[in-house]
Amino acid sequence: MNVAFDQLPTHARVWIYQASRPLTEAEIKATLPTLARFAEEWTSHGRSLLASAEFRHQQFLVVGLDEGVAGASGCSIDASVRFVAQLEQQLGVDLLEKSRLAFLQAGTVQVLTRPELKMAIAAATLTPDTSYFDNTIATKGELDTTWPRPAGQTWLARYFGQQEKNQQPA
Template identity: 80%
Template sequence: MYVAFDQLPPEARVWIYQASRPLSGTEIVGMMPGLARFAEEWTSHGRTLLASGEFLHQQFLVIGLDEGVAGASGCSIDASVRFVAQLEQHLGVELLEKSRMAFLQAGTVQLLKRGELKEAVAAGTVGPDTFYFDNTLGTKGELDTHWPRPASETWLARYFGQEEKNGLLT
């Protein structure tokens, strides 16, 4: 069953898919009916799921699920990945590829290949205060409060020698 994304509770599970390029407003508007239809029809072992989806920062597709109503199964997660793969085909954009990192710089999402990170830190392009989109967050509450957040407050802290200060594990 579809619910507005902002109506999902903080403990709702989220999956974040990062686009390989910014999506246009027209593309996003065109995808919303299909996203709502997917959420409306999404099931797990015959049980209706309370789900939603949203495009954020014109670069991220976020699918949310209230597992307090019914949890996702392996088959239902596979169905969501197939849906995202269909969006990739329709939009001509990568959403499932995970090798790029996203940073918010001057109000714009900038993508960086993982192999370019050390060089970007050394050049000062990415610093401890650069906002990083950690797409591994698990809940809507984390999305609402910790996404994006300064790189020094994420696993990237080790690149700035701040992991001990923040108590982060490397």
């Protein structure tokens, strides 16, 4: 059962898929019926799921599910991954590749590999205050309140701690 994303409760489960490039407004608009159809038809053991899907920041597909109505099963999660793989084909982007990290700088999403991350921290172009999209968050409440959030408040804090230690005099 498709519902508007903002109508999902804060405890709704979310999955975030990061595109390998920003999507155009036209691409996003063209996928809206497909997203709505997926959410409408998504089921778990024959039960309709109360779900929604949308793009945020032109780079992130967010799928939300109110598990208070019906929870996702292994089969329904597999179906959602197949759906995302189909979107990859349709849009010509990677959505399932998880190794790149995304930051928000000057209103623009910047995607980095881990080696690029280390270089950006060393060059001070990324700081603990740089907004980071932690795509491992689990609920809509987290999505609404802590996504993105300062990198220094995420698992990336250790990278900044290591950098600070390297700059301290011996």
